[in-house]
Amino acid sequence: MKFSFDGFRLLLVHVVLALVATAMVLPFTWMVLASLKKLQEIGLESWIPTVFQWENYRDVFTMKGVQFGRWYWNSILVAGWVTFLQVFTSSLAAFSFSRLKWKGRDMVFLLYLATMMLPSLVMMIPNYQNMISLGLVNTLQGLILPSAFSAFGTFLIRQFMMNIPSSLDEAAEIDGASKWQLYWTVILPLARPAIVTLTIFTFIGNYNSMFWPLVMIKSPELYTLPIGMLAFDSSQGQQTNLLMAAVTMSVIPMILIFLFMQKQLVKGIMLGGVKG
Amino acid sequence: MLKLTRRDIREISTGIAFLLPNIVGFLAFTTIPLAISLFMAFTDWNLEMHNMFQNQELRSVGFANFRKLFTDPDFMTYLGNTLFLMLGIPFGIAGSLCAALMLNNDFRCSRMRRVYGIVIVTVILIVSCSMLILAGAGSTAMTLLVCGIVGTILVLGSIGGQTVYRTLFYFPSFTAGVATYILWKKLYSPENGPINNVLQPVLDRISPLAGSMSLETAHFGGALLIVLMGIIYAYVVFRLISSWKNGETGSLSYCIALALLSIPLVCCQLWSRIPWGGALGLSLVTLGVLFSLLMFLTGRDYRCVCDCGMSNAIVLDGMVMVGLFICLGLSNVILALPTMASGDGLTAPKWISDYYWAKPSLMIMGFWAAIGSNNMLLYLAGLSGISQELYEAADIDGASPFQRFWNVTWPQLSNVTFFILVMSIMGGLQGGFETARTMTQGGPAGSTTTLAYYIYSEGFNSGRLGYASAVAWTLFILVFCVTLFNWKFGNRYTND
Amino acid sequence: MNKALIASLVLLIIASAATYLFRPETMERYPQVEWMSDSNPQRFEQTELFEKWLGEKHPELVKRKDLPPFGVKLSAANNQSTIIQAVSGVAGDLIDHLNVPIFAAMGLLKPLGADAKKQGFDLSKTYPNMEALLGYEGEQYGYPCNVAVSSFIFNEDTLKRYGMRVPRETWTPEDFERYSKEFMKRTNQGNARRTIFFSLSAESLGGTFITIYVRSYGIDTYNETLTKCVANDDRFYNAYELLYKWTYVDKILPTAAEVASNDTESGFGGAAFSHFINGNYAAIIAGRWSLVRFRELAENERFPMSMTLFPQGPFKNALISARSTGIYAGSRKYDMAKYFMEFLASKEYNDYIIKYADGLPPNPKYAIGNPDYLTPKDYPNEGNIHAKELEYAMTYALPAPQTPYYRTTGTNWFGFALSKLLAGRATAKEAVDEAVERVNRGIAESVAANDKLAELYRRDIDLQHKIDAVKNTWKFRRGKIVSGEKIPENWIKNPFHRKYYTHLGMLKGAE
CATH class of the missing domain: 1.10.3720.10 (MetI-like)
Structure with missing residues (x-):
């Protein structure tokens, strides 16, 4: 009896921890995804870029x-x-x-x-x-x-x-x-x-x-x-x-x-x- | 007279020789500037007049800078801003404590069970994902993305245990700096930032509901919250009285706690939009004070030192105070909800570009960074220091988890809590510069200008160095008071 | 451990040496004058143009055939307040975006008088009424890079769509109210959320509207000698109340919430420009410089535009502003930097500004009667904008109110007053009075703190007493002055009053 209760509790703790950890990571996720977008896509609701613009990273170095x-x-x-x-x-x-x-x-x-x-x-x-x-x-x-x-x-x-x-x-x-x-x-x-x-x-x-x-x-x-x-x-x-x-x-x-x-x-x- | 033998001199010279590289820099960049700064606070040093191209005579102005500071409404506003932003501290501490408590679980278990756990996690994930998709939760790509992140973390967590979560929790506070502030500035973007992109559709759905809510319902809801405030107040004061009687709380601590608790109810008088809210608040406070007087007169069963239980009084009642403030705010919001929603519908806040929202926005960001900060690690260290026997004893007494926490964990952690609180207050008093400079420029209309930013803008934008020094020294005195307080009460508590 | 320490020391020394060897100065092939400006891409083109111009115009300076005698290096990104850099001795040779009187009063700029005359960039080579923007105490310290007169620009397509016509060039606030009401009635009927507006919000109209409004009724923020803020006057209260009324009572200006909920895109020129293009705003407040943005549109997306003055009372005026450059007092390259000032007044530079519509050219000589300026061939849709803005600059324009006795730092108290009023935290009178009190306290403080300033201040206060005495002799009948003494021109420091009293005929030559 004790075993299963403990297992369930642990699982719950895991889920809560994972959710909080997600909240911690989400801003960073947006950051990385936004850095790969085209400028016009930035304001869109979807976070995922249609085309991954890796050249953004190069452009940062060549900006005037x-x-x-x-x-x-x-x-x-x-x-x-x-x-x-x-x-x-x-x-x-x-x-x-x-x-x-x-x-x-x-x-x-x-x-x-x-x-x-x-x-x-x-x-x-x-x-x-x-x-x-x-x-x-x-x-x-x-x-x-x-x-x-x-x-x-x-x-x-x-x-x-x-x-x-x-x-x-x-x-x-x-x-x-x-x-x-x-x-x-x-x-x-x-x-x-x-x-x-x-x-x-x-x-x-x-x-x-x-x-x-x-x-x-x-x-x-x-x-x-x-x-x-x-x-x-x-x-x-x-x-x-x-x-x-x-x-x-x-x-x-x-x-x-x-x-x-x-x-x-x-x-x-x-x-x-x-x-x- | 102090007499130095030759041996002493040799020892001192070796000692100083090792110290030399550090102490030269220390004198040049700390001690001497400190003296200059104190001197400057009493002069009219102003870069407009005293610079490379114009050198008028430096005048001593006595205490004029300090007088100006206390008569200047700006200084008080900015001090108020600083204190307001510090209201986020209890939340941060509570968040760290919760995180530490959860992380302190024993995740180590046999291999079989771990595999078993992973299987369960995966099944749950798949089921919940498909349910979300079936329910048509928004754009599927986004749902998948978020679910994917949660799932990955879950799986990693069930394999790696504490380390994985701790790493992820600690990450925001470790990287906190201009980069993350700029990131949050973009997140908060009122027009099409990711936060408002999520919030606005939700609000659009709610607003017809809120709009159709009758004024009476709103009034009832607001009143309910005010009554709730009263009940919480009464309950906490009751608890306080009984703990004073038991000798767990000293008289001084009691008074501080009562004062903290009463602030929101007194504020009701000013801010509550419920007509009888102010009256209720005032009468409850009067009752509380009367009861306390009565109690002081009748005496108590056990005697104790007057500052006994100080840390509990400040930490716990500080949190309750913030909670009461939130009740008050919510009650006003509910009252205004139907009118707000009836016009153009509810609009998402403009976050850092709005006068009223700017401070809460910064506090939310601060909370995000504070949960997994050094404080969490300190709590973890503190938790690992609590001996298992105490818990076993509690288990024998048949204590519920809550009682276990309340009677074992919390008292054992009280010195850590006190240390964190003092450090946070000191940091909070000096803080707010970087966020203000990066995100809001101290605005809108000065609503996020803290003392630190004020010193910067007076000194390095206006060039009034004398006045800026006076502000800096006033801030120093505030911090010093907190330190004194810490010496007086912190040590006693740690030695308990 | 020890090895790590030594290794890191060696690495650091090597890295520092490399940094030292490759520092930017050593990479330059010819001397560079530093120009502190913004990072607009056009600035880079202008520096190139300068180097070309210098070689052609001043062959006597050329030492080597393949290189220009010297160049201008743009020092663009700037976080810190320029004043602090300047007083610490580290500002660039040329300082752009300059508040000339403030900098000059602190002794941070080189006086240009003699060289300006000799090389042709003195005050007569730019627009009238610009002394207050470019000089201090009778000496010239700067020259503009470009000039703008803020005015109403209309999208004629949007107006036509709702059957409206462009307002007359000189229209009153009542006209504005009538137009806006009519427009709002026609556009937003039956819409739950208003999305189309006649003009910008009260906050955006804000300072410019108020200044022009009160000046058209004969009063300015400061008095004739700039020694006192006199905005606690009914005409100011009226201006603020009008903005409030238009926003919340008549509902013809968008509220802050409406602006926020409408904004979907920002970029150069902000969201308002996009709305103007899309027809959500019929008018914006801008100058010719805004055309840079509208020329980016494809040919079939362009729309006809036209320009009018701000709605205002009887005394016609407009607000002129300039992006000015001056030479830093700590510069060791004055002899090179002055050629850049000459360049700003030259045909080449002015033609560049004319061609790219980057505001009005600093030297009006090259715009007046120039068909390339007045009617650019490629952009017929720009209508009368070019001609009108030039006309306003030459006739109605006055600089914004400013006094040498008070340096605004941080908060603009009049803007703050407006936002307080709009947020419902004060009445117009309370809000304006607070601002006036703040500014006057600021004046008193800075005068008390600075002996040099105090001396000038006492002189000006004396003048003010004399002016007040003269004004007491004026007799009015039906709001018109019928008799009285005239004020000598050189008593008056405020450019507005100088112009206004000339208009009234109450000004005489220097005494």
Whole structure:
């Protein structure tokens, strides 16, 4: 008796889950199908294109005023640099905060923690003034630098490094390793889960970031994808099929990262969230 | 005096050396800007006058920026918009929790049963599809498409279990950004967007029905909803009182909860189109307050700290409050339905291009992204942390599934819920920039301008940097209050 | 882990180096002046035309036979407000879609006076009454790329179908009401849902209609010296109330809901243009520029059109607007950029605008008496549009109200007032008064904040007092001025009042 009831319940759960999942996927389905339509078919009730217009994807790259390829490249370049710098500097700082003992350490760390809850909006305006005086407005360097140093990343990696047993440090010290060697050969490899999590979050966060590029960048050849898409939408957004093709392509890197890194990502959120 | 030995200095210098790359950037791009920003908030810094081509003297204006902000009706409107959009948060949290609860089912089972499950699924699919087609559900290609998607997901889900669903649920929040906002903008397109393409035929079918509804029926329906509001209010207040008496809810929590619950009923006075709606609301609130006073006077059986049960009070009663608001809104809609439908028939909303619909549209989109967000994963982690023994004990007591949830799961998850709520509120206060910039430009007529977007447009469109900084710092103070609240009550709760 | 870090660093360095090597500047074969404009495909053609023109017209600049001396690079897609780019020092050499007075007041534009005279793109080479659009404090800072006078354009086929005739060229609001009522009666009898309309909705008529209406009765949004918003006047309330009445009482204008439920297609020019073509709207509000869209139609789909002024009171006027370009004060290529300004006034550019019907050509010299302009051979259906719009621009046209003491940012309060009125959230008086209050508060704020502006403001306020004193001497009989002193021309900053007082005969030469 119990068996069949349980089976029925499971089936029901499956059906509900599948329906909700469908609701999650439907917008994306429309997006892909619309990107394959002809422009005249966009407003029709049927979602399915009569002829699949694969050349829409090619046309996005050759449109005048839309330098899609360059935007793609810029986005990945900027997100790559920010991620690298953030992971590197944060792991160094976290190493200092967790594995080294020095006077005043905890005070400095508290200062870091305190700034974590500041709304980033407060910093935006003076940072923009900063960039004007440094002459970095409208450059990619100006996009990379302010986001390259984060308190959150330091915090995340430090929490993880605190849990690495300290016997390792002692062993390394006996071997005569310097602090740098300790960091580079022992601690950094062990902190891998935290670093991978930080990498994914930083990369995605930056790939999607819109506020700072919007403020900083003026030349179309320096746009990143989010603001490029914004410009595309406002200047030639009535070409819905091409716009949707562009949207689809801009989501693809995220899909790839998501599918390949999902397990680590889920682990990372639980690591960062529950303890934080 | 602090005395540093040579060893200390060596240690500090190594420590700082490792810190250096980070701290230089940190000082340059966080600490110093912060100081400048605070200074700017008290000046008349304006790009119109202080720029590369014109450099007038920077004047200190004291608190004038802040004074202007509080006398300016715009700021209050935009703060109101921000708070309104935050009403979606309880829905998002509830959605995440439901998703997590369903995903937490044990999908692992023997191979035989899995095959058996797939067979059943397939049969059900085929039957329901053919029934839909037989019933002539619209354009068959579309029906097939949707059925196909549901079917594929079902089959995949019964093979892959939790992972498949979790992936699909998590997807919208992971990709949330300009790309998906542009996508939703197109979905919401009032003229021939896919949403209205589906909605309009449905409305066309309903409108004769609604149009033929007599005014009396509409009035009755609206009144029924108002009465329902009253009943819900009375019931929840009753529950509150009893939990206060049992010592599960502290006095402070009680007051906050009562205040939250009373807001919609007071609003009845302003918004309800039922003539006696306002009066009913007010009298119920008065009764509630009177009862509470009476109860405070008679004392209680168990004493407890005044902020005990705070998270429950806010989370649950916040949700009830939103529910009451929805009842109120629905009652007004029903009242107006016959008149709306009698003219040109019901038309689908213009979504983000309509003054009144713009905010709900953004909330619907937010809900879509919020169900499977990080919050769901946090809930999943929380659920896996609940020990099985608690459930077994509940089973022995013969608890129904609902009771199991209410007495075991919910209290055990309360710290996760509180954490999520605080984080969402902080995010909500600072949020709304990207959607506003991508989808609505803060419009129509400023109805989707949040504080974040206001700061942006004041600072980077008008160039009034001083004033924008003042707004940013006011926002900071709001966020800081939430953080303080979190420190005060969050920690206690997590330590419980 | 470590290897991954090092590998990603190497990759990033290589990628950055590649980006640096292939940055667009290094790919250019000759110098480029940057033109910040929109991404209309025609802009690309215009830059090509410029390079050709430059080589032919200025052979002294040519250094290498096979290359033009320099080119114009279009910098099209723009998200950010141009003002912020300009004050941060990163705007392009040439700025298009410019609000000249605002930019000039902030010191962001190069004055063009001397070079404009020398190279032939000064104010005398464009339409009259354009100083307010192109200059600031008596100095020229810009030149138009094209010009438009918003007017009523009728689809004669649609009118004929319902047995109506094109209204007279000068028609009053009462005429408009009568025409619309008649039209709506004939078209939508017995239909459950109205789909055919005489003209656009109140929101689309909106600002243009109100400005023209109140000006025709002798008042403008701002006073003579542009120091105060004076729209809290019965004539303004009437204009707003008329729009409300026409929408909800007489039901001759489509409501917002009707517009929404009718719209099925959008594209260049919006859904209204498609409706105009299909005969759902008998009239649209546009200029000659809209012909670009209608010329896309196949020959047998084209329909005869004609143009009239807006319905208005006794003082005839129309609204002129221009897409203007100026040279950025931070530009290091002024000497090249000024040739582009010269190009805008040249025959080649103006012929291009004439040929593609992209608005009125900036230099009227090439349109007046030019049969290619007045009666294009391939498009006989365009009727009197070309001749009429040129005539309006030369005679009736005035720029839209604008004051240097108030910079609209974000919300247009008068538009906001209209939508509030139409949504039934305020009466006309309340809505307009709120807007006036907002604008005047804005003026007070910006004057208080800016010393330089405050100085000019005090000067203008003094003038305003003097003007008011002179106006007090005027004696009226039956609404006509019978005696009084005249106002010196140079006291008046508002182009409307200058023209209106000339019309009344109450203006005298500079004092």
